[in-house]
Amino acid sequence: MKFGTKLVHEQAIDQQTGALSIPIYQVSTYHQADIDNPPEFDYSRSGNPTRKALEEIAAKLEGGDKAFAFASGMAATSSVLSIFSAGDHIVICEDVYGGTFRISNGLFRRLGVEITFVDAGKTEEIKKAVKANTKAIFLETPSNPLLKITDLKAAIGFAKEKDLLVIVDNTFMSPYLQRPLELGADIVIHSATKFIGGHSDVVGGLVVVKGKDLAHKVYYVQNGFGAILGPQDCWLLMRGLKTLKIRMDVQQKNAEKLAQWLLEQPEVEQVFYPGLPDHPGRSVHLSQADGPGAVLSFKTRTVEQARNWMKNVKLAAVAVSLGGVETIASYPVKMSHASMPLKERERLGITDNLIRVSLGIEEFDDLTEDFGRAFRNE
């Protein structure tokens, strides 16, 4: 069955009534008719039928064995990192999501987990960073905000030789465009706040794992640490998932066309998008993903042009986040990367003429009319 059909037909329906959506089981506890035989659900931190339905469809879509829903993408990431112990070493790509950078550097380092950040665009750099106590490699591709590509197959091949876990934050691609578990990764993380929810109305996270051992470890943290997603938000994510493919198709088409259009604008100096023919990671990306996605970045020739554009633009929300049906423009130096030291930002190429755009489902001609006007300061 193809992905778009799975999205609609592999979600559970309510067995009792035939209802085409699993009800929102707004409940904390469950009557136990026979105390010697505990029922499947006994307390909603440990399990909830609405959450279970979301977790089952998430596991199917990523090609994993088990999935877990969390209160946010960061709750998902923190819970995954909590399966490691003091003295373990993890190699993380240096342009990982800002929140992941913050907790791995600030919180998990304090708890004794060793972390090394590397330029994962170069597989050699990953190899060089691995030590005797290395337990995992944490990757994110394409990266944020410059859409750099990591060669997943090369990194996973190397990790297998060394018996290391590979964790991939797959938020930018969604399971429709990239399924790292099928390439041999062990754990996939999503900020479901983005493309999976898709409507800028819910914060949530998902973890999908391969194998019983990892499923057991992540469940232990989900149930014990307790950063679970509530039933209402689980329902919203299942509803969002039904239209993931059609949203992504339109958003990606808009991104492909916008990348071309931006290249033709006199105010634009450079465009970063894996769909462009001269993007350095394009061939690697297209060998591991089914499309370039719906997020791109560009640099204007002057800082003033970038600031003016952000001030004038009407058909993009100027905001953090991405993946919604509405186009969202963000300004990394003041938003996602504001806490990164200037020197580090400059080394990575995150400059103050850089704008990131997550394309929505608007009609393309309306976007370019508005964006052109915003450049011309009209």
Ligand SMILES: *Cc1c(COP(=O)(O)O)cnc(C)c1O
């Ligand atoms: C937003 C985001 C996160 C964090 O997710 P939240 O739902 O905001 O906690 C993690 N990784 C990536 C790539 C993201 O874009």
